[in-house]
Structure formats: C-alpha cells, structure tokens
Amino acid sequence: MAAAAPPMLAADMYTPKADDDTWPTELDDLQEPPAKRQKLNTGVKAIDQALDGGFDFGSIHCITAEPDQEIKEVLQTLLLSHLCGSTHATTTVIDSSLSFDLLGLYHALESSSKESQNMNQDAKVMLERLKIMKVFDCIGLAEAVGELRENLEHPPEDVQAKPVPKSTIEDSEDEDEMLDDPLPKRQPPMPAPDETKKEPPRHLLIIDNISKVISPLIKSNYTNGQAGLASLMRSLRHIAREHELCTVMFSTASNKPATEDDTASLFASCTIRPALGPTFGQLLDVHLYLHQIPSRKVAEADNPGSTVEMVNILEVVQDSIGVRYGRWAPFLCKADGTLTDFP
Numbered sequence: 001m002a003a004a005a006p007p008m009l010a011a012d013m014y015t016p017k018a019d020d021d022t023w024p025t026e027l028d029d030l031q032e033p034p035a036k037r038q039k040l041n042t043g044v045k046a047i048d049q050a051l052d053g054g055f056d057f058g059s060i061h062c063i064t065a066e067p068d069q070e071i072k073e074v075l076q077t078l079l080l081s082h083l084c085g086s087t088h089a090t091t092t093v094i095d096s097s098l099s100f101d102l103l104g105l106y107h108a109l110e111s112s113s114k115e116s117q118n119m120n121q122d123a124k125v126m127l128e129r130l131k132i133m134k135v136f137d138c139i140g141l142a143e144a145v146g147e148l149r150e151n152l153e154h155p156p157e158d159v160q161a162k163p164v165p166k167s168t169i170e171d172s173e174d175e176d177e178m179l180d181d182p183l184p185k186r187q188p189p190m191p192a193p194d195e196t197k198k199e200p201p202r203h204l205l206i207i208d209n210i211s212k213v214i215s216p217l218i219k220s221n222y223t224n225g226q227a228g229l230a231s232l233m234r235s236l237r238h239i240a241r242e243h244e245l246c247t248v249m250f251s252t253a254s255n256k257p258a259t260e261d262d263t264a265s266l267f268a269s270c271t272i273r274p275a276l277g278p279t280f281g282q283l284l285d286v287h288l289y290l291h292q293i294p295s296r297k298v299a300e301a302d303n304p305g306s307t308v309e310m311v312n313i314l315e316v317v318q319d320s321i322g323v324r325y326g327r328w329a330p331f332l333c334k335a336d337g338t339l340t341d342f343p
Contacts, residue, residue, distance in 0.1 A: 037056045037057055037058060037059070038057040038058075038244065038246075039051075039052075039053035039054035039057070040056075040057065040081060040082055040085075040204065040246050041053060042074075042339060043077065043080075043081055043338075043339070044329065044331050044341055045341050046330055046331060046341055047314055047339070050314070050316060050327040050328060050329040051316070052323070055246055055286075057202065057244045057246040058240055058244045058246070059240060059285035060236055060240055060283075060285045061246075061247065061248045061284065061285065061286045061287075062210070062248075062251055062280075062286075062287050062288070063250050063251070063288045064274050064275075064287070064288070065252070065253060065289070065291065066272065066291065067252055069290050069312070070290070070312055070333045071208070071209075071250050071290065072099075072101060073337050073338065073339055074290070075206060076101070076105055076108060076337050076338065077338050077339045078204070078206065078248060079091060079105060079130070079204075079206070080105075080108055080112055080338065083126045083130065084112050084126065086202055088201040089204065090201055090202070091129065091131070091203075091204040091206065092131045092133065092148055092203070092204070092205050092206070093130065093132045093133070093206045094133050094135055094144045094145075094148075094205070094206070094208070095132060095133065095134050096136065096141065096207075096208065096212045096213045097208050097209045097212060098134060100208070102132070104337055105127075106127065107123075108337060108338065110123040113126070133147070133148075135213060137216075138214060138216075138228060138232075140213070141207075141213050141232070145239070146235075148205065148239065149235070152243045152245070153243075202246075203244070203245045204245075204246045204248070205239075205240075205247045206247075206248050206249075206250075207247070207249040207250065208249075208250045209251060209252055210250070210251050210276070211274075214228070214232075214276055215276065217229075218276065218277065229276060229280070229283070233283040251274065251275060253273055253274065254273040254274065256273055257271035257273060258271050259271075264318065265317060266328070267293060267313070267315070269291070269293055270313075270315070272291060282318075284318065285319075286316060286318070287316070287318035288314055288316055288317065289313075289314075289315045290313070291312075291315070292310040292311060292313065293310070294309070294310060294311070295309040295310065295311045311332065312332065312333065313328050313329070314328065314331065315327070315328035316328070
C-alpha cells in the first residue's frame with residue numbers, strides 16, 4: 001500500500017518576489033494610507049482636513065444622520081465638487097429616497113460654472129455625466145449595483161458615423177477606370193493631440209438612502225437581512241477597489257436613540273444609533289455621523305432670549321485605517337444648498 005505524501009508548509013511553497021522579500025498581505029493592498037489616494041474634496045476646509053484631503057477614491061463611506069439633518073446639502077456639495085473638478089468625472093446616484101433635487105443641482109452647477117475660472121462648461125453638459133437610478137427595494141438596489149459594475153467593466157464606446165450612401169448609381173465604366181488606377185498608400189492614423197494627455201475617468205457613486213431599502217428586510221428577517229447586506233457590501237467593495245470608485249452612502253439613524261455608554265460619538269448630545277445594526281460600520285472604510293451642536297458663540301452669550309444657533313458636525317466614528325477616528329469638522333449650510341466653513 002502506497003504511503004501518504006508528507007505535508008508541505010505554505011512557506012516552502014511560496015516564493016517571494018525578487019525585489020520584495022516581505023510577505024504580502026491583503027491589508028497592504030486594501031488599506032493604503034489615505035494620504036496617497038486620490039481625494040474628492042468638499043471645499044470645506046474643516047471637512048477636508050478631518051478626512052486627510054477629502055473622501056477617498058477606492059473606498060466606501062457612509063454618513064449616518066437624523067432624518068432632519070442636512071443630508072441633501074452634503075450630497076449636492078459632493079456632486080458639485082466632482083462634476084466641476086474634471087471634464088472626465090462621472091457620477092451615478094442610486095436614489096431610494098425619491099427626493100433628489102435635480103433642479104437645485106442644475107442651478108448650483110450653473111452658478112458654479114460662471115464663478116469658476118478653470119472650467120468653462122455649461123450646466124447641461126455637466127448633467128450629461130450624471131446618471132440617476134431610482135430604486136424601491138433591495139432587489140432594485142442590487143440590480144442597480146450590477147448595472148453600474150457592467151458599465152464600469154464594459155464602458156460604451158463612441159460609435160463612428162457611417163458614410164452616407166450616394167443617391168445616384170455610379171457608372172460601371174467609371175468603376176473599371178478606378179480599378180486600373182493604383183491604390184493610394186494608406187497612412188497610419190495620427191493620434192489625437194490630447195489623446196495621450198487624456199486623464200483617466202473618475203467615478204463617484206452616491207446611494208441615498210441605503211437604510212430605506214435594507215431596513216425592511218432586516219426587520220422581517222434579521223439573519224437574512226444582515227446576510228444580504230454583507231453580500232451587497234462585498235460587491236460594492238470589490239467595485240470600489242477594482243475601478244477606483246469613490247462611494248458615499250447616506251443612512252438614517254434608528255428611531256431608538258443610543259445611550260451614553262452605547263454611542264460611538266465623542267459628543268454627549270449625539271444619540272445616533274445606526275438603523276442597520278451595530279456591525280454595519282465594520283463593512284465600511286469610513287463611517288461618519290452627521291449631527292448638530294449649539295454654537296459656542298451663542299451658548300456663551302449672556303442674552304437669555306436669543307435663539308440658539310446650531311452648528312453641523314461631521315464626525316468620524318469608524319475608520320478602517322484608524323488614523324482619522326475621532327476627528328470632527330464643523331460647518332454651516334448656505335442658502336444655495338452648499339456647505340461653508342464655520343467662522
């Protein structure tokens with residue numbers, strides 16, 4: 001009877017690269033330091049500093065907020081920064097809240113294109129690089145993500161215009177004379193002047209609101225709902241890593257407020273509890289809370305009859321890298337729906 005083959009160690013079977021004798025790990029590829037990645041800045045100094053330059057391309061972010069918080073203003077600011085930042089920037093918005101303000105975005109793009117000195121684009125031209133997909137349940141969300149992945153892996157090519165056929169029939173004698181003439185030498189096509197300098201496209205994915213389509217599934221069957229959420233997040237993570245996709249999701253907080261010992265925020269006044277469960281943040285690269293606190297200037301005023309001015313806070317409560325955890329940024333919302341720094 002033949003003897004069993006002796007086991008082999010994995011270290012003996014693996015041969016490191018010649019120029020790198022260290023063992024490669026998945027974290028080395030996926031958890032690249034945020035300062036080395038491409039960034040989507042918001043134009044708000046405090047937010048960009050808290051995120052080491054802005055939202056990362058190739059990462060998944062989620063902003064969890066109360067229903068009455070300024071989510072729409074943050075969404076519009078991200079769209080403005082991305083679409084106006086490059087002529088090759090494309091955006092996909094998966095809208096489950098069915099409240100996307102397209103008219104407000106058009107006016108904001110129009111005013112931004114007039115004020116910008118680096119880009120002379122029409123607002124309608126920039127809207128051609130924006131794709132809106134409305135979904136109503138988790139099945140529609142999964143189909144939208146699959147369609148996005150298909151478009152990124154197989155981008156549509158420009159269809160060349162075919163020559164228009166002639167309306168008259170050519171004489172056969174003319175065709176014979178053309179056959180006798182020597183064929184002209186075919187010259188290689190000259191590359192376009194800006195073809196080599198063309199920058200790669202930058203993609204932005206916004207999902208608003210992921211909790212509205214996943215929460216009913218979790219409430220009906222918690223185990224299946226969490227399994228479906230984990231599967232969806234794995235697909236999004238693969239797409240983000242493969243195509244350098246900046247993914248920003250918005251989620252609504254649970255109706256049950258978090259206790260002081262259970263909250264992930266550094267602020268005692270923040271009682272946000274994620275509606276998708278306490279383990280949802282482990283599926284993300286960066287998890288942020290959006291809440292409000294009273295302004296220090298108004299709170300310290302001696303006028304008891306004055307109304308308290310609230311300041312928006314964007315706080316990092318979870319970070320897969322770990323360097324941005326605990327950072328927070330105050331900001332205000334302007335009348336045109338964009339964000340500005342807190343003075």
